[in-house]
Amino acid sequence: MTDASQGTSSGLAAAPPTPRPAPPPPTTPAVAPTAASAVPSHALPANQLFDQLARIEDKCSRIEDKYARSEALLSRVEDKVENAANRMNESARQSDLAALRTEMRGLAERTRRLPGTGALVLTAVITAILTVVLMVAVQRLNLDRLLPQRATIGTTAQ
Incomplete structure (x- = not known):
């Protein structure tokens, strides 16, 4: 997984690895194919491995930043929902109090006539x-x- 073609959300781009010059061809052609087949073909030089590790760390840090931003956004949404719920509870309580006052007025009118x-x-x-x-x-x-x-x-x- 290389990240050289992707841009970053913070605007910083990772530097693509510099290509290494090709090693000179072996002098003895009969021995070279057997020696080359013994070494894995996907082995990378240490410098390229460090560059790849740096890109992976950079990607991990961007993912952590995105996670932190998402967490902050969810926290703000949670606060807004909680405030809205409190306002709804308060308005429901006010309407309950108004209904209770009306009921008490009606009860007082009936008891005054007794x-x-x-x-x-x-x-x-x-x-x-x-x-x-x-x-x-x-x-x-x-x-x-x-x-x-x-x-x-x-x-x-x-």
């Missing part, structure tokens, strides 16, 4: 007086027989 303590006491006194007057009238007019008879304890009413 009779007060004075009216309830007056009704109780009038009821007690009328009950006493009616009981006295029943006894004076000898209307006791209209009242149901009490059953005595231990006997059954027939």
Whole structure:
């Protein structure tokens, strides 16, 4: 994987490796093919290996930079989403409070129309007086027989 043809995001381009001059041809043609076949054909000089390692390190650093930028962007997005959620919760809370206030106003209106303590006491006194007057009238007019008879304890009413 060579990175010589790709540009970098930071604008810095890696220097392409300088070509090495070709080694002189071997003097003994009969021995050279066997010696060349023993050495791997993909072996690179140490200088080219260092250049390739430098390009790999440069690419790794660019990837790390991109990762850091992506992480910062995601952090900002997370903060914005959290702020939006807080605003939505606050507006929902405000609408809940408004609905609660309306409900409390309706409840207060209904309870204001109920009779007060004075009216309830007056009704109780009038009821007690009328009950006493009616009981006295029943006894004076000898209307006791209209009242149901009490059953005595231990006997059954027939």
